[in-house]
Amino acid sequence: MTSSIFLSVVPGHPVLSILIWVVVGIVALYFARSYAHQAIRSVFRVVRNAMRVAARSVLIAERNVVERNREVLLAAGLENVERFVEREFHRVDAVVERDLQGYPALHRKLSEQIAKIDEDYRESTDAPPLPPTWVNAVEAVAKIPDPGNNMVASMLGDIHKTLVKQQKQALAEYREATKKRHALLNKMMPYWRRMSQTLEDVGKSISGLQERAKAIDARMQEYEEIQRGTDRAIRMLSSSAMTQFFISGFVLLIAIGGAVINFNLIALPMSEMVGGGSYIGGFRTADVAAMVIILVETAMGLYLMESLRITRLFPVIGSLDDKLRVRMIWISLSILVILAGVESSLAFMRDMIAADIHALRASLGSGEEVAASPSKIPMIGQMVMGFIFPFALTFVAIPLESFVHSGRTVMGSALAAFLRFVAFGLRFVGNVAYYTGAALVAIYDLLIFPPLWIENYVQSRGAEAAKSGGRPAARKAAKIAVEEVSTK
Amino acid sequence: MKTCKRLVLFLAAAVCLWLPLAGCADTTSHSTGVYMLLDTSGTYARELRKAQAILNYLLGTLQPGDSLAVARIDSGSFSEKDIVAKVTFDRRPSASNAQKRAFAQKVDDFVKSVRGSAHTDITGGLLQAVEWLNETGAGRKYILIYSDLEEDLVKGQVRDIPLQLKGFRVVALNVTKLRTDNIDPRRYLNRLDYWRERVEKGGGEFRVINDLERLEKILAD
Numbered sequence: 001m002t003s004s005i006f007l008s009v010v011p012g013h014p015v016l017s018i019l020i021w022v023v024v025g026i027v028a029l030y031f032a033r034s035y036a037h038q039a040i041r042s043v044f045r046v047v048r049n050a051m052r053v054a055a056r057s058v059l060i061a062e063r064n065v066v067e068r069n070r071e072v073l074l075a076a077g078l079e080n081v082e083r084f085v086e087r088e089f090h091r092v093d094a095v096v097e098r099d100l101q102g103y104p105a106l107h108r109k110l111s112e113q114i115a116k117i118d119e120d121y122r123e124s125t126d127a128p129p130l131p132p133t134w135v136n137a138v139e140a141v142a143k144i145p146d147p148g149n150n151m152v153a154s155m156l157g158d159i160h161k162t163l164v165k166q167q168k169q170a171l172a173e174y175r176e177a178t179k180k181r182h183a184l185l186n187k188m189m190p191y192w193r194r195m196s197q198t199l200e201d202v203g204k205s206i207s208g209l210q211e212r213a214k215a216i217d218a219r220m221q222e223y224e225e226i227q228r229g230t231d232r233a234i235r236m237l238s239s240s241a242m243t244q245f246f247i248s249g250f251v252l253l254i255a256i257g258g259a260v261i262n263f264n265l266i267a268l269p270m271s272e273m274v275g276g277g278s279y280i281g282g283f284r285t286a287d288v289a290a291m292v293i294i295l296v297e298t299a300m301g302l303y304l305m306e307s308l309r310i311t312r313l314f315p316v317i318g319s320l321d322d323k324l325r326v327r328m329i330w331i332s333l334s335i336l337v338i339l340a341g342v343e344s345s346l347a348f349m350r351d352m353i354a355a356d357i358h359a360l361r362a363s364l365g366s367g368e369e370v371a372a373s374p375s376k377i378p379m380i381g382q383m384v385m386g387f388i389f390p391f392a393l394t395f396v397a398i399p400l401e402s403f404v405h406s407g408r409t410v411m412g413s414a415l416a417a418f419l420r421f422v423a424f425g426l427r428f429v430g431n432v433a434y435y436t437g438a439a440l441v442a443i444y445d446l447l448i449f450p451p452l453w454i455e456n457y458v459q460s461r462g463a464e465a466a467k468s469g470g471r472p473a474a475r476k477a478a479k480i481a482v483e484e485v486s487t488k
Numbered sequence: 489m490k491t492c493k494r495l496v497l498f499l500a501a502a503v504c505l506w507l508p509l510a511g512c513a514d515t516t517s518h519s520t521g522v523y524m525l526l527d528t529s530g531t532y533a534r535e536l537r538k539a540q541a542i543l544n545y546l547l548g549t550l551q552p553g554d555s556l557a558v559a560r561i562d563s564g565s566f567s568e569k570d571i572v573a574k575v576t577f578d579r580r581p582s583a584s585n586a587q588k589r590a591f592a593q594k595v596d597d598f599v600k601s602v603r604g605s606a607h608t609d610i611t612g613g614l615l616q617a618v619e620w621l622n623e624t625g626a627g628r629k630y631i632l633i634y635s636d637l638e639e640d641l642v643k644g645q646v647r648d649i650p651l652q653l654k655g656f657r658v659v660a661l662n663v664t665k666l667r668t669d670n671i672d673p674r675r676y677l678n679r680l681d682y683w684r685e686r687v688e689k690g691g692g693e694f695r696v697i698n699d700l701e702r703l704e705k706i707l708a709d
Contacts, residue, residue, distance in 0.1 A: 268581070275552015275579030279518045353581050360585050362591060364544035 003041035029444070030451040037441050044437025051430025056422045062419035067411035070234060070271045074226055076405055077237040088216050091211060099205045108200065113195045122190045124181040151338030156382060175178035248402035255396045259294050262343070262389040266290045294393070297339050305330040311401040340390040347386030351379040493690055520707065521626025522546055523617035526572070529608045536599045538662060538700060539634045543595055547702045552577050552584040557622040559613060562605045572598045578626060598658045608640040610683075611647035618652060619650050626671055629656045630672040630707065634671030636664045636677045653692025658683075659706055660696045663687030 009017035029036065099106075164218065225233040270288035270293075278285040307329040322431040445452060525537050526532075532583060545560060550556055557574035559565065575592040577584040614631060621629040628692070637660060641647055658685065669676035687694040697705055 066664060086677055129511050271552065272580050272582060275553070276551055276581055276584070277577075277579050282518075283520075287617050361548045363589070421623050433494075 004281075026448050026450060030448045033448065034443070036444055038243045040437050040440045040444065044433045047433035048430040048437075051433065055426035058419050058423040059427060062416050062423060065359035065416045065419060067410060069409060069416060070229070072412060073234060073237045073241065073409050074229055076241070076409065077226045077233065078223065081219050085219050085223070088212050090221070092212050092216075093207055095205055095212075099202065106202070110198065113198075114190045116192050117188050117195075120191075124184040124188075141438060205467055212424050230478035234356065238409065239415070241406040244402045245410045248399040250408060252396070252403055253389045255393065255399065258389060258392060259298075261385075262393070263287075263290050264296055264390070265350060265386055266343055266346040268294060268353055269346040272349060272353060293339060294342070297390040298396055300332045300336045300339070301390075302397045302400070304329060304336065304394055305397035307332060307458065311397045313397070313404065314403050336390050336394065340387045343386035343390060344383045345386075347382040348379060351382055403443065491632060495509065517625055517627035519555065519624075519626045520550060520628045520630070521621045521624045522632060522707075523557045523559065523621050524566070524615040524632040525559055525561050525610070525617060525634065527610075527633075528562065528602055529605045529640070532635065532664070535634075535662065535664070536602060541597060542632070542634070542661060542700065542703060542706070544592065546706070547588045547592055549707060550588075552579050552581050555621070555626055556591065557612075557617075558598075559611045559616060559662060560598075560602070560605070561608055561610055561633075562608060563607035564612055564645065565609040566616050568616075570613070571620070572617070574620065576681065588624055598622045606641050608635065608638060609642070609645065609647065610635060610637065611641075611649065611651075612638045612645075614651060614653075614658075615649070618656065621656070628707075628709075631656055631658045632706065633658065633660045634662055636666055637683050638666060644651060647651050648695045651686060651690035651692070653687055653690035656687075656690075656692040658687045658692050658694050660694070661706070663696055 007014040007017050009020050038270040043327060133438050222233070222236075226237070256479075267287050270290045271284070273286045274289050276284070280288050302311070303317065305311045306314050307320075309318055309325075312318055317325070320328065328450065496542045503602040517690055524539070524543065526536060528536070538689060553576075555574075558572045558573060559570045562570050572589050575587050610633065613633075620633070641648070660680070662679065663672075663676075665676050677708050684694040697703075
């Protein structure tokens with residue numbers, strides 16, 4: 001209907017009618033040009049400004065998140081270093097207490113050992129026997145010329161015999177003394193060795209202390225850097241958090257695998273206790289009960305680790321007084337042991353039920369009952385696994401803590417990256433809107449190019465006339481036209 | 489006084505814990521009920537060994553809490569006396585295994601001593617199955633018909649009754665082709681269509697499983 005009105009402006013000439021409409025449209029658009037330009041520019045400027053404002057808000061949020069991440073990272077880093085230094089100081093304290101507390105006893109022991117060695121040493125001093133005083137007389141007698149007197153010869157022979165006898169006696173005494181000395185020296189040997197061992201132990205403690213002191217020094221430097229909030233510290237902590245996140249995530253996956261195996265181990269026998277056909281919200285009650293047991297074990301493991309101050313997920317537990325904390329350790333450990341016993345029994349029951357089901361299916365298939373497998377190894381294996389899994393799950397607390405702490409940093413970084421991306425997207429959309437507006441203005445002008453061309457032509461002619469000294473009215477019109485062109 | 493206060497707090501906590509658990513308790517039944525109708529007329533009496541294999545498969549598959557019944561299709565099947573064995577398995581797997589053994593033994597005794605019936609009242613058997621399965625309160629209800637689906641009623645019996653099979657799955661097993669079917673296969677197809685129409689009109693699902701190598705399809709949803 002509408003199209004027929006459009007086509008019947010000049011009856012029988014639809015093309016001419018369309019042409020008339022096109023001309024009318026172009027003229028209308030030409031007269032509405034400045035308003036249309038303003039409207040198009042305004043609309044797209046609004047979009048662009050809205051996007052810019054939104055992008056700025058998102059960037060502010062991103063900056064806040066980054067700042068928050070930085071604070072969290074620094075706080076976590078400081079806490080870690082504090083824990084490390086605290087632990088090292090505890091160890092140093094233990095070494096000092098162990099070794100230096102016993103230092104007076106050690107000193108006394110060493111003094112006693114040294115005195116004993118000294119005494120033995122003095123006793124073992126080599127004291128060669130003095131030559132008999134009459135040796136000189138013998139020498140003088142020996143120098144007397146032989147007068148060929150038998151008496152003198154006999155006397156000298158006696159002297160010689162006596163001398164030889166004396167020498168033998170002296171040699172025997174010397175040997176006896178040497179033997180005693182060697183015995184004394186032999187007695188000294190264990191003292192030496194003991195003293196050497198004691199000194200070695202002291203040396204080890206001292207070198208251990210030195211190493212710990214070096215580690216503490218390094219950590220203290222790190223601590224200072226973190227306190228200053230340097231970029232290096234941030235980089236270091238971020239990379240450490242990322243590594244921790246992936247490692248703890250991997251270990252948690254392993255733990256989940258263990259929990260699944262554990263679940264399968266106890267789900268079937270649980271149906272013997274809570275019934276195989278009852279359901280809680282669409283889940284078999286036996287499965288829910290098995291899962292609850294595993295979760296309770298994990299929770300007990302968490303409490304145990306918290307009470308032992310290995311992890312710090314619940315500050316309330318860590319800050320309990322020691323008496324209460326020790327009580328909590330014993331309670332959680334006892335519950336774990338009981339649950340491990342329960343699981344072990346369930347594993348035993350599982351083996352029996354599985355064997356019964358297997359025998360039933362085999363008998364239904366062949367009509368004959370199948371005897372249970374004589375090997376007890378699978379049953380024992382299942383029972384051992386059932387007993388060990390609860391304790392293994394206890395250690396989940398450690399990777400869980402790392403995962404939670406490092407997850408905070410990693411999630412914060414991911415959120416910041418996401419916000420940056422959103423801000424970029426908003427700015428991009430804003431710019432696209434702005435240039436779309438410009439493009440639409442150009443397209444608008446393209447649609448009405450005939451009158452624009454005419455306008456330009458008229459203006460340029462007017463300008464030429466003004467230059468060549470035309471009438472004042474024409475000059476004025478040309479001047480206005482030139483001004484308009486220059487403002488555009 | 490302090491102890492009393494603690495006791496009250498403990499009871500309040502217990503109630504608070506119990507209420508949501510009671511609230512989320514599942515009221516829908518997750519158990520399965522299976523009623524198997526065995527055609528004992530004519531040549532089908534010899535096919536019962538195959539039916540026993542299906543029953544053994546069902547015994548191996550059904551879980552504690554499920555129900556199973558086996559009944560013969562007799563001249564007048566709408567009768568308790570035609571139920572060969574029926575059981576709702578205990579919730580404990582060990583007790584349920586013992587029940588399965590006893591059930592298998594009963595069916596075995598029946599198969600050994602079965603005598604052919606003169607007529608085939610399938611509708612009566614279906615009505616009996618619907619009644620029994622509704623009584624079990626099973627969530628998923630299956631009626632297995634081990635027959636050639638050729639109904640042969642005693643004169644005077646009224647079986648033109650609409651079946652109430654909403655929520656039931658009717659599975660026709662090992663539907664043997666009769667000698668007349670070989671002459672005119674349309675008779676066989678018409679028989680199947682007749683039962684499909686009756687079951688679906690009653691709000692149930694109908695399917696045919698002739699390949700007894702694929703028993704897992706019987707209880708497939």
